[in-house]
Amino acid sequence: MRLNYMKLKKVFVTLAVSAALFSCSTPTNIVYMQDTYDDALIEAVKSNPIRLKPMDQISVIVNCREPQIAAMFNLPYLTRRLGEAQSLSGSSGNIGNMNTANAISGYTVDSEGCIDFPVLGKIFVQGLTRAEATEHIKELLIQSNQIKDPVVTIEFMNLGFSVLGEVSRPGRYRIDRDEFTVLDAISLAGDLNINGERENITVIRDFGKDGERFYKMNLTKAESVFNSPAYYMEQGDIVYVTPNPKRRRESTEVANSAFTPSFWISLVSAVTSVTSTIVVLLTK
Numbered sequence: 001m002r003l004n005y006m007k008l009k010k011v012f013v014t015l016a017v018s019a020a021l022f023s024c025s026t027p028t029n030i031v032y033m034q035d036t037y038d039d040a041l042i043e044a045v046k047s048n049p050i051r052l053k054p055m056d057q058i059s060v061i062v063n064c065r066e067p068q069i070a071a072m073f074n075l076p077y078l079t080r081r082l083g084e085a086q087s088l089s090g091s092s093g094n095i096g097n098m099n100t101a102n103a104i105s106g107y108t109v110d111s112e113g114c115i116d117f118p119v120l121g122k123i124f125v126q127g128l129t130r131a132e133a134t135e136h137i138k139e140l141l142i143q144s145n146q147i148k149d150p151v152v153t154i155e156f157m158n159l160g161f162s163v164l165g166e167v168s169r170p171g172r173y174r175i176d177r178d179e180f181t182v183l184d185a186i187s188l189a190g191d192l193n194i195n196g197e198r199e200n201i202t203v204i205r206d207f208g209k210d211g212e213r214f215y216k217m218n219l220t221k222a223e224s225v226f227n228s229p230a231y232y233m234e235q236g237d238i239v240y241v242t243p244n245p246k247r248r249r250e251s252t253e254v255a256n257s258a259f260t261p262s263f264w265i266s267l268v269s270a271v272t273s274v275t276s277t278i279v280v281l282l283t284k
Contacts, residue, residue: 033219049179051128052128053208054109059155060152064149065149070147074118077105106157161235161237166196167189175235182217202214203240217230
């Protein structure tokens, strides 16, 4: 009897320790850029300014010393209802509301890559960066002999990207400047939650008729991030954060109860009860 009791005790202890270790394991791949050190220098991929595509919307403001002449080349202000929501999330990650009754009109790049500009007519801008489009319109204004000293300002209006998966605030966000990085995108979405797989980030980019291209990066390795062709975001990009194995297990009905700490606590309690019962029976 004494021998049987000792064997049962060893089995119970083994089960309890195994359950505790499994349920209390600490993730090791949470920290970003683990391959860096103090004063490390990692060269990033070459900057890739955003280039205009069909269906992009931009604002173009022309100024000069004579406001009446400049007004000929500017679209009128649009009147909006107060509190009307914009189509994209603001830089803070929340849907922005219009606080004023007036908003700047915009030009939409058509399927031929052109905008219909006042007085000058059709202007081809597809494939141009914001700086290149600004200089191009400025040159056309000077060539028209109507403005000698134009100042042209172009801003993005509807350019955005989406963040999906295991982040705090998935959604669609605005690109408000050039050199907008994937780290900026993740930051706007509130960073990865604890269930996000840092080693498996996917950026999906649209190449029009050529289809979609997928880029993979590992946030725990700096070189994987900064050397990725998708480090700098483009309009229409989709960032997808893959759920880690724990999250994927929890998504199934069976695993919801089979691999959670509460399950192992219940299991240990049940084993304890059964073991105690057997011990009592054997010692009688």
